[in-house]
Amino acid sequence: MVKLVVFYEKPFCAANAKQKQILRSSGCTLIERNLLEHGLSVDELRTFLGEKRVPEWFNPAAPSIKNGEINPDGLNEAEALELLMNDPILIRRPLMVIGTEKLCGFDEKRVSELLERYVEAMPKINCMEKACLEKKSAE
Helix, strand or coil, X not given: CCCEEEEEECCCCHHHHHHHHHHHHCCCEEEXXXXXXXXXXXXXXXXXXXXXXXXXXXXXXXXXXXXCCXXXXXXXXXHHHHHHHHCHHHECCCXXXXXXXXXXXXXXXXXXXXXXXXXXXXXXXXHHHHHHHHHHHHC
């Protein structure tokens, strides 16, 4: 079973930090990559975008989207990919690889499904059980 997640993020992004914590608490080991310096080819980036519509490829909080310079609704696939490659801050994040699946954005339901499929479950010990076990091992 796979416990490894490749996680392309914007460094110092609070949302990405929360998402990484969720993954780590689910027993995942992360390989963190800087999305702004991703080094992906156009074809590799396209594999993360899957069946999403072009506007869903874009980070709605990116400055040029928020201030109206770029309207993803009016772009075709080639135009969108060119913009994303030239300005990676526009890419909806994180990009992730979980098992053999590639994702764009953190869809909690989809991530959970993939973790169940690809990630070995971590044993759950509640605090009372843990304290009891520690007490017994100390005796």
